[in-house]
């Protein structure tokens with residue numbers, strides 16, 4: 182046995198009027214849309230005919246009601262029964278049920294949105310050659326139809342306000358809403374006698390007009406304007422590049438018009454994620470709305486449109502790079518954090534960073550691409566601290582080094598080989614440099630032994646190993662080098678010392694059983710002062726001097742100063758001062 186669904190009319194009216202739309206304000210849009218479609222239907226028959234919509238708000242009618250009149254196609258009595266009284270029935274679909282291209286509406290539910298603000302809807306309509314009809318619909322699902330007073334062909338819809346919704350029908354609100362939704366419509370729309378339509382789309386009137394449109398409507402002066410044109414979506418518009426940094430994760434939507442009626446002011450899905458720096462205003466004849474008309478339907482045409490717009494923005498970036506690199510640098514100064522964040526997973530942005538973002542290196546600012554051309558590979562220090570320790574020494578040895586310590590930089594550098602498999606990336610660690618230092622010759626080594634063991638005795642309690650090497654620059658007496666493992670061990674020990682019993686136990690369980698390489702104090706035998714110190718002979722002065730070199734190397738490399746280090750800096754400084762100042766205490 183086959184049955185048909187039963188429908189609870191009140192439930193459906195309530196669902197469609199109150200729960201489909203995000204705000205009662207959309208009733209103005211739905212009414213405008215029906216009027217425009219009715220005019221379009223006439224125009225399809227006789228070119229250039231009609232085309233006027235006038236709205237009288239409750240401020241003009243004086244009895245609380247709102248009236249919207251059009252000189253469109255109108256309805257016969259039979260059509261009134263069929264179209265207005267059947268939920269989901271629309272004259273804007275073809276025999277196969279597909280939305281007809283020329284119309285804005287398609288679902289056959291828009292009129293119900295008026296029940297968001299009205300208890301009663303009256304439609305007074307006449308089709309050319311037919312009798313006028315008056316249809317009245319009520320929020321509880323009843324309606325009646327009777328012959329209406331004489332009138333010109335066309336339709337007027339009157340809303341009798343629902344208690345509590347009167348403000349939505351007031352002149353100022355209606356003018357604002359009609360301007361918002363309808364200002365670009367290709368027909369003449371007036372509210373209480375004042376025209377709200379502007380005729381031309383703002384991006385068609387040249388760059389200057391587009392900029393002042395962005396200032397008025399979007400609230401910013403764009404960094405640049407990119408013209409958009411996607412013929413397969415019947416789309417034209419402009420992308421406005423934001424003049425201030427934004428977080429790419431906060432999705433700013435786009436202002437989308439469909440057949441020149443505003444869909445919404447914050448539509449998502451029109452641009453790929455990487456184009457976070459642009460806000461678009463577009464009009465499309467082919468993209469489809471969702472039934473609530475607050476978003477775009479996510480179909481293959483939207484995907485193709487997104488790609489096409491992305492291409493046009495990419496083209497803008499490429500053009501900027503070749504014709505105006507200074508502007509591109511300015512763009513990156515504004516949006517670098519967002520661009521870099523995206524470069525972590527977007528090749529497009531990664532290439533932009535590689536080619537155009539200047540990084541700090543030990544031979545001045547340069548892009549990763551320039552660095553590679555000069556040095557053949559990308560060599561970087563992963564933190565700013567490591568970079569500071571290494572920069573001068575590396576430069577003196579002709580080793581190019583990038584500071585990868587700024588936000589995202591090290592990760593970006595590590596990802597570069599994904600763009601180009603032949604690219605070599607190397608992380609330089611302080612201890613790697615030690616392998617570039619030359620050992621002193623055998624005779625000198627022998628002579629240095631007593632000094633080294635005295636120095637080692639002094640620095641043992643600080644967990645530091647003393648070595649003597651020769652390296653450039655000769656002006657640098659000593660370097661304090663910490664390997665990654667040793668750095669971790671140091672932090673770990675400091676945490677263990679501060680931890681309470683429970684955490685202490687956990688940390689002990691994690692502790693590495695093999696002690697890592699110890700940090701090294703590398704003394705430069707090429708440095709004259711160091712050579713003099715190694716030859717002092719007197720144990721106490723040697724100790725003071727070694728401690729002073731240790732302290733200076735810590736400060737030079739921006740290493741953390743532990744309490745034991747500052748105590749040592751203090752005693753060595755005072756000890757040396759004591760020896761430097763002649764005479765006895767008076």
Ligand SMILES: Nc1ncnc2c1ncn2[C@@H]1O[C@H](COP(=O)(O)OP(=O)(O)OP(=O)(O)O)[C@@H](O)[C@H]1O
Nearest residue numbers: 215216219264271272286287288289290291292336
């Ligand atoms: N001002 C008008 N002039 C002529 N016909 C109208 C007018 N307003 C409504 N209609 C008729 O009533 C039908 C139902 O309108 P309704 O707004 O509910 O749906 P729709 O416009 O077809 O689709 P959508 O739900 O997408 O807006 C329309 O298809 C149209 O035939």
